[in-house]
């Protein structure tokens with residue numbers, strides 16, 4: 001890069017979260033992430049700790065959600081034995097679910113999109129049929145339920161299902177690690193190839209692991225986890241209807257909001273091809289566990305909480321919460337669509353009038369519209385929605401706010417990573433953007 005901006009001393013990312021991003025290069029913190037051979041550094045404690053901490057947190061949340069006091073910060077009500085966690089039926093269900101989603105992925109797609117240019121100048125092709133997979137899954141589940149499939153029994157199986165999903169993610173990551181051993185150097189991700197086994201296993205070595213045209217990372221990012229999440233929500237709603245005669249208004253809201261979020265992700269599936277996870281990150285334990293276990297079992301926490309802790313909610317408050325979700329969605333969708341439209345075709349009439357700054361790469365940066373308000377307006381919208389998903393659960397428990405708290409930490413860390421990458425890519429132009437748009441996520445706050 002011709003003009004690499006050298007910023008003043010910046011804070012280092014928090015030690016534990018360093019494990020989530022490319023390895024920090026202390027000599028040149030704004031330079032290329034380290035990806036070289038073993039350097040004799042000790043095993044990455046952050047990666048090892050997270051590999052243990054993430055599943056433990058997930059099981060803690062599952063146990064606490066069904067306990068009376070539902071204390072996020074207290075000890076779990078009890079420690080489950082292996083006989084409660086392990087069930088061959090749960091593993092079979094988990095694998096059947098993955099098989100079903102893989103079959104739907106392989107169906108003819110309405111469109112095949114090209115990904116970003118790779119190191120070797122080639123572009124991968126991706127089927128755009130995620131929304132179709134959602135609709136077909138809904139039809140199949142609907143048929144199954146009308147034929148007597150006991151979907152409302154699913155909540156009773158959450159613990160063994162989460163265990164099976166964690167096991168699957170672990171074995172899958174191991175296979176991905178082995179596959180990367182025979183992958184060409186051009187197929188490896190910029191991070192995750194440090195030579196440190198634990199660190200590389202956690203972050204993932206290969207950028208786009210595939211067998212023929214089946215792309216594992218792209219498949220896992222959107223389908224089994226996200227569709228699994230709304231299916232778990234639906235099962236919780238049905239069980240609530242069985243227990244109390246009808247689902248509560250709070251349960252309807254949580255189901256509706258999260259279904260909208262998942263349907264939106266699958267409708268705009270192509271946009272995922274420009275996210276950091278697809279362009280930059282390897283596919284390892286973090287994403288495999290995140291996609292297959294963390295998303296369905298912790299993102300459904302509010303619905304789990306509501307099944308065991310019904311909350312009274314009147315229409316006036318419900319309408320206000322809907323308004324908050326609508327505002328969040330409006331910002332999230334507006335910002336994501338504006339950037340995607342601009343990146344696809346800067347002269348599109350919807351974005352042609354927006355003010356921009358040029359960069360040395362030839363790409364321009366938006367400095368008006370949503371991207372002139374803060375540097376990550378899409379994160380702001382996402383966070384507002386996260387709040388709206390928790391509010392139907394009342395304000396007397398911290399547990400339903402776990403997603404909001406975790407998500408804030410995730411997005412702050414993600415924003416930090418993205419800023420470093422953009423600074424490296426755009427140099428002085430990024431510095432100018434930061435001066436013109438000083439706030440990162442929340443106007444006048446952060």
Ligand SMILES: NC(=O)C1=CN([C@@H]2O[C@H](COP(=O)(O)OP(=O)(O)OC[C@H]3O[C@@H](n4cnc5c(N)ncnc54)[C@H](OP(=O)(O)O)[C@@H]3O)[C@@H](O)[C@H]2O)C=CC1
Nearest residue numbers: 274275276336339364365366367371378379382414418422
């Ligand atoms: N629910 C969940 O668990 C999660 C949800 N998300 C959501 O996923 C979505 C995607 O997030 P993510 O992939 O992190 O990042 P973004 O979609 O925000 O993409 C960041 C990229 O956008 C481009 N960009 C930044 N500023 C500008 C500008 N001013 N003008 C034009 N382009 C700009 C840069 O790439 P370039 O210039 O190369 O185009 C930058 O690297 C977000 O809505 C986020 O909220 C993310 C993580 C988890």
Ligand SMILES: CC(C)CCC[C@@H](C)[C@H]1CC=C2C3=C(CC[C@@]21C)[C@@]1(C)CC[C@H](O)C(C)(C)[C@@H]1CC3
Nearest residue numbers: 054221222264265272275277286289290291294295
């Ligand atoms: C387990 C760890 C703490 C972290 C794992 C992170 C993953 C769960 C997330 C990383 C990026 C994600 C995205 C979405 C879901 C969560 C993960 C996989 C996303 C698919 C949600 C829906 C959105 O509309 C999106 C923009 C498509 C998201 C893309 C990033």
